[in-house]
Amino acid sequence: MKRAASPILVAAILALGLPAVASAQSWSDQPVDISADHPEVASSYEDGGKYFTADDVPTFNIKEDGTVDWLTFSGFRRYHSECHVCHGPDGEGSTYAPKIKNSAVNMDYYAFVDTVVNGRANGNSVMPHFGDNQNVMCYLDDIYVYLKARGMDAIPRGRPAKKEAKSDLVQENENACMG
C-alpha cells in the first residue's frame, strides 16, 4: 500500500537535519496559471479516504456535482481557524500576508510542509513555525489540499457545500495525532 509521508515524519526528518528539498524562492502573490502543467495536482489514486498524485503527494478530489473530498472540507475548517487571521479568508491574502492559495500550487508539497513546520522570515515579514502545534500539524495535509484546490480554482470561495464522509482511517489518524 502506497502512502505519502506524513507531516510528522517530515518534521522529524527536518529536525534531524537531513537534507530537505530546496524550498521555492517566491512566497509572494505570484499568480497561478491554471492551464499550465501542474504535476502535483491531478489525483491518481485514493487510499483510505485521502487522494494522492502519482508521486504520492496529497491532493484534492472534486466531483462533478461539486462534492469535495473530506480533506478539502476539513482543510477549509482548519484554515479558517489557524491561518486566515494573517492570510485572509479563502487563502486570498491580506494587507499582512501573501495569497497562500497560490503558494500551495507554486511551492512543491515538501517545501510547503517545511515552511509550515519551521516558519521562515524575510525582514519584517515572518511566517511562524507550527511544528509543535497539533491543531495545524494533525491537519497539515487537509490545509494543503484545500489551498491547492483554491489555487487551482477547483472550488469557489466560501464553505464547500457538499463533502464526502470522513473515512475511518482519517478518523483513526486524527485520534492518534491529537492524542
Next chain:
Amino acid sequence: MKKLFALTSGIALCAGMASANENLSQMMEDPGQWVIQTGDYKNQRYSKLDQINKDNVGDLQVAWTMSTGVLRGHEGSPLVIGDTMYLHTPFPNIVYALDLNEDGKIKWKYEPKQDPDVIPVMCCDTVNRGVAYADGKIFLHQADTTVVALNAETGEVEWSVVNGDPSKGETNTATVMPVKDKVIVGISGGEFGVRGHVTAYNIADGSVAWRAYSMGPDEDILMDPENTMNLGKPVGENSGTNTWEGDQWMIGGGTTWGWYSYDPEENLVYYGTGNPSTWNPAQRPGDNRWSMTIMARDADTGMAKWVYQMTPHDEWDYDGVNEMILTEQTIDGEERKLLTHFDRNGLGYTLDRVTGELLVAEKFDPAVNWTTGVVMDKESPDYGRPQVVAQYSTEQQGEDVNSTGICPAALGTKDQQPAAYSPDTELFYVPTNHVCMDYEPFRVSYTAGQPYVGATLAMYPAPDSHGGMGNFIAWDGKKGEIKWSIPEQFSVWSGALATAGNVVFYGTLEGYLKAVDAETGDELYKFKTPSGIIGNVMTYTHEDKQYVGILSGVGGWAGIGLAAGLTNPNDGLGAVGGYAALSDYTALGGQLTVFALPN
C-alpha cells in the same frame, strides 16, 4: 490666554516636572495640545477648538504630510506636547519627535531592537495604538511587551521593563495610561491562551505597583469578596475561578488590549477585558469570569470597586475591551456620573460609573441578532444577563455545527476604534462594523505560544441592509437610540473626533478623512489620503492656528479580513464575489496628513 498656557507648559517641560500628573490633567484642559491618545481621561475625544467649524471645514486643505517609513497598519494618533509632535509607528515601533516650529523637522528618533519572532504571535497585524506622555517622559509599549520610558526632550531611555512573554503569545498593541505617579499597562494574546492582566508601574523607576489578573484566585484578581460589587451584590469568594472548570482559568484569556479611562474624583480606572480562550465554548463550561467584563479599579491599589460581565460564557469572540467613555449627564432630572461603552457584542451600555449600576443596554446596530436584549429587572435572577437566541448560540448548536447568520461577526459591531462624545450635542459618534458571520466551533488543544482558536468563521456584510460593511452613527447614550446613521462601504476602523466647531471627523478604509455636521451627520468635507485609515483623528494648535491630524496606513484586522473582499456563503453562487474588495481601493503605506484652513 492660549499662548500663555502653551508658554507655561513649555517651561514646565524644561524643568523636568516632578509632579507631572497633576500637570498632565491640567495639560488635558489645554485644547492646543493633544497630550493623551484618548483626548482626555474621560476618553471623550472632544476638542474645545472651534477655528475649524461646520461653516468653514469645507475649505480645509492639506498643510503638511510625513511618511512614517513603515508599511503595516497604523492605528492610534500622534501626540502634541508644547511645540513637539510625537509620532509612533507599527512594528518596529519607531518613535519620532517632530519640531512643529521647523515644519516637523525630526528632533530625535527612537527605534527599539525587537526580536522579529514577536511578529507572528501578534494575531492580526503588528499595529500599535500610540505613545503616552507624563512627567517629561514618553511611554512606548512595544510589540514585544517592553514598556520603555523615553526622555521627551532627548529620546534617551530612562527605564524599561518587560510586561509579558512573547514566547507564550503575550504581546502588545495598546497604548498605556499615565495616572498620578503610575502608568497603567495592559496585555494582548487572547488567541494564544494568555491569562490577561493589568499592571501599574511606578513612573519614577518602572517598578511594579500592582498587577490585577482577569481571572484566577482572589489575590490575583485584586477583588474583595465582600466589597467588590457586581450589579449591587458582592462578588463573593473565588469569583475568578468558580465559573471555570478545573484550572482552565490559567489559560483563560480576558486580555486587556483596549483603552483605559480614569475618574480623578473617584480615583477609579476603567477598562474592559477580552474573550475567554478558546473560541470553542464547549471546551470551557461556565460563565468564565472575569472575561468580557467592565472593570472599575482603584488607581492606587488596583482593588476592584465594581465589575460587570457583559457577555458571560462568550460564544462569538465578542471581546469587551472597547473604550469606556465618561460623561456627566442628567437622567430623570438628576445629574449622574456615567460610563458609556459600545461593546463588540453590539450592545451600547450606559452605567453609573460610581456604583456600577446598569442603566441602559440597547443594540447600536439593528442587525444585532444573537440576543433579544439584557434583563433589566433587578429582581430577576438573570438581571444584567443578555438573553441568547438559541439559533445563534454556538454553544447550544454545538461543536462541529456551523451556526449561520450571526450578527455581529467576531470583529464586533465595533472594535477598538474609539468613539467620540460631544457635550454640546450630548451625542456619541461611533465608528461601526455592519458584518455578520457563520461560526463553527471545534475541539483544539493548547500549546504555549501557539494559536488557541478552535472555530472556523466566514464573515459577510449584514444581509438585507445597504450592502456595505460599516456605519458611522450618532448615539443617544441616555435613551439608547441611534440619532442618525451614515452607511459606509467598508467597516469604519478609525477613531472619531468631535469638536466645539460642531464638526465630527473620522477616517474610512478607502482612505478618506471625512468631516460631518455634528447635529445632522451631513457630509461637509472629504479628502482621500494615500492609504486606508485605521488611525484616530486628533487636533491641536500651533501658533494659534488649528490643525487636524490623521495617520493613514491600511492594515489591522480590517486589512486582513476585507483585503480580498467578503463573500456570503449563504447567498448562493450568483452573489459570490459581489462585495467590494479593499485591495481595489488602497494599498499599504504609513503617512501622517495634517490639515488646516487656508491662510
